[in-house]
Amino acid sequence: GNSVTQMEGPVTLSEEAFLTINCTYTATGYPSLFWYVQYPGEGLQLLLKATKADDKGSNKGFEATYRKETTSFHLEKGSVQVSDSAVYFCALTGTGANNLFFGTGTRLTVIP
Amino acid sequence: EAQVTQNPRYLITVTGKKLTVTCSQNMNHEYMSWYRQDPGLGLRQIYYSMNVEVTDKGDVPEGYKVSRKEKRNFPLILESPSPNQTSLYFCASRSAGGANTGELFFGEGSRLTVL
Numbered sequence: 420g421n422s423v424t425q426m427e428g429p430v431t432l433s434e435e436a437f438l439t440i441n442c443t444y445t446a447t448g449y450p451s452l453f454w455y456v457q458y459p460g461e462g463l464q465l466l467l468k469a470t471k472a473d474d475k476g477s478n479k480g481f482e483a484t485y486r487k488e489t490t491s492f493h494l495e496k497g498s499v500q501v502s503d504s505a506v507y508f509c510a511l512t513g514t515g516a517n518n519l520f521f522g523t524g525t526r527l528t529v530i531p
Numbered sequence: 532e533a534q535v536t537q538n539p540r541y542l543i544t545v546t547g548k549k550l551t552v553t554c555s556q557n558m559n560h561e562y563m564s565w566y567r568q569d570p571g572l573g574l575r576q577i578y579y580s581m582n583v584e585v586t587d588k589g590d591v592p593e594g595y596k597v598s599r600k601e602k603r604n605f606p607l608i609l610e611s612p613s614p615n616q617t618s619l620y621f622c623a624s625r626s627a628g629g630a631n632t633g634e635l636f637f638g639e640g641s642r643l644t645v646l
């Protein structure tokens with residue numbers, strides 16, 4: 420079946436630190452992979468995506484590369500800001516694409 | 532402005548008292564879905580709808596009903612709420628063509644407490 424395993428949180432970093440949030444997946448076929456972000460008090464919004472192996476998604480300084488050989492899609496940012504404090508969800512499309520399968524989310528807090 | 536609107540945003544109710552959470556989108560999206568978010572469990576799909584009058588169960592449909600009489604609206608109905616339905620609920624939508632892009636548009640969430 421389809422599943423996403425995300426790094427347990429919460430994660431607390433100082434401003435300008437390097438961020439990695441690990442995500443691995445199990446899926447049949449060739450899923451598309453996504454990172455969603457949820458800022459406090461808001462709904463989720465798409466941060467970046469990759470639709471095939473070796474694709475790199477990027478947005479707002481965040482990057483993630485679709486690694487089929489390790490079934491991973493780790494989220495990285497070189498220098499985090501306080502405004503990046505949020506919950507980050509890794510997700511993948513299921514067969515038939517009627518659903519997105521989400522990880523449990525990782526809460527990131529960036530302190531000045 | 533393109534948006535998904537949910538109401539109410541916050542609700543405290545008692546066991547057994549029927550309630551409806553409304554969801555409306557103004558993007559003419561065919562697909563709509565309801566999720567619940569619980570600590571340590573992430574988002575789990577309750578029901579989804581591929582288009583008007585077409586609905587189907589997600590992963591956790593027990594205790595919920597939905598309807599899709601109009602394209603823009605997708606209400607979530609709890610006929611007899613129980614405390615285990617205390618959760619944060621999200622409605623989401625996307626276009627039919629967005630199936631592979633996976634970009635869902637989410638509402639701001641409805642926090643429900645059942646006493």
